Amino acid sequence: METQEQKEEQLIKDYNSLKPKLIEWANFVDLTLQNIIYTNIESASIKIQIPPQYRLKSDESLIGKAFYNNQFKNSSKPLKRIEDKVGTRIVLTSLREVKIVKEIVLSNTEFWNVRISRDPDKSFDKKPKEFDYTAIHLNLTPLGSSSIFKGFSNTDLEFYVCELQIRTLLQHAFAEVAHDTIYKGAFSSNNQLVRLLSKAEALMEVTDEYFCNAYETMEKVEEYEKSFLNGLIKLAESELDFKFDKNSIDIPLTNDIFNIFEIRNIEIREIEKNIQRNKSLLKSLLANTKSYLGRQPIVILIAYLVFFDSSELKEKWHLEENILKEIFMRLNFSFGIG
Template identity: 35%
Template sequence: MIKKDIIGEFDEKEGVFLSLESMTKSLLEALISSEKLQIHSITSRTKQRESLLGKIKRPNKSYDRLLDITDIVGFRITTYFSEDVDVIARIIEKEFSIDPDNSIDKRKALEPDRFGYMSLHLVCEHKNARLKLPEYKQYKSIKFEVQIRSILQHAWAEIEHDIGYKSTNEVPDLLKRRFSRLAGLLELADEEFQSIKDGIKNYRSSLPEQLGSAPDDVTLDLESLTYFVNTDPSITKLEEEMLKYFKYPVLNNAQQASVSNSLEFLNRQGIQTVGELILKYKEVEQYIVPFLKVWLSKDHSSESLSRGISLLYLTYINLATHGDQDHSEFVLKAAPFMNVSDLVEEINEAWLKI
């Protein structure tokens, strides 16, 4: 009779659960976005009637009422890095009430072949302060589950589920070692991705000191070039002067995507270090604004400008003064320019007019 009552109550409140899923997913997305975190995905689901019936029929489960079931509504947050699982968890623990008795940190499993279960499951409900809001008051006392795992943990769990083995005992003996090796490889990969992320962060932190003391020793890469064009006072002064001649004088911080082409240009010109780039700037700096005036008079314009725009004109001038046709085309093909040969001709013509 209890099972029938539970299903009957679910039928009455299914719309509330679906609303809870939608509202809470939007809230989770907003909370994570406000922390400037990049994650792979947030997915959600509300149990269907048949799934709920199967759950309450299990012999090892006993429920007196519908609200005793804590995962009718569930969310899965998949992060790129294992460290972000804990960051997300702290956000959730701050914003929601946690049910510690029904929450579980499956990452603490020690068996090497349990990698797929190394996720954090938090059973939550909305706090009283939020439940006072009209749009949330209908969710009082309704619990939901949030699973948080890295993308590699998620991949292992999905593949393991597809294969069909839920425990080590179910795996044929001849495959157990291979399962264990693969689980270890994925766990190591998870740790290495996190280590790489930390290494990039540490490298970024070291750039101010390295560029200040020994720019000749700093190889041009996406990180060093982005930092250099965003912070070098000489480039800032030059590009602020350049802005006067553009139709849309808004100078944003350089983003890595916009710096990528410039990096390839510089490498193809044999400029490999920040020190070499500084010398090249000193060589052509006086010509950049005059060249820009001529160039823009030919109806070349840009609606969106970012720091590092001078790198493009440095390249143009360097090619006009040092490159032959073949070399210039080789350099400019690093970007998706159309009619590279025509572009080289325009660059040379503009150079002759300054």
């Protein structure tokens, strides 16, 4: 009869035989994740805080999970059943981004077979002490067509799962502390500590939701401001035969002016009407103004405000007065008269 020591030695021997392909597969997963996420990073407004970087389970950790964990101790094939032999994680800013990346990974089935292995809410209900369960867990298994695994059967491929965790930065920081303290530490039976960390996790989840709401609000504002800016650029081209250099647009300055003069109360159509009424003056302004502001699309908005409400414009103006005086002069307005 095989002794426990022999079982453990055989497990590690079998594990060592898997490691080269596990590492190769994990490298492929990391690179592919970065490629497919960066392809969508601008359109989806994703901010990667920590890029994917795989980690291989240590021999000692594998033995502990295979033979000294209630979930696997009676398993005839623990090496196959343990699906986090190699794992990677990607850390993002908000829960919204986590959901987006999850859908990106699930939809790219030309690279892997993918399965959701843990639902955060259901997993936490079952195992409230395992604080890394708040992350989304996906299991990525190689396809039979993978060049890495030529000649491997579907049964063989099941040994090469790479576990992917998708977390927010808050979830990541909390899990790194709580997982080591509770799940692997000496305090797993300390109910008071578990309750305290549970409260902290609840607060973290609420904070994540607030962050998500804040990002949604910012995105709506950014979307409106981008649309307004594009409207000014298009009007310059279509009505004034002038093309701004998009690479030279000062976005912080533009947003500053937009906020001060509350562009949500201004219709692009009204600016267009103003251009049509004062086309020659505005063409001259764009052609002859050599200042930094004159190379920014917001100069069209400022010109509109000169015509529409010059008193309010002067009252709210917070930059050098001479900058505004030049625009007034080129539009045949006296700066001393509101």
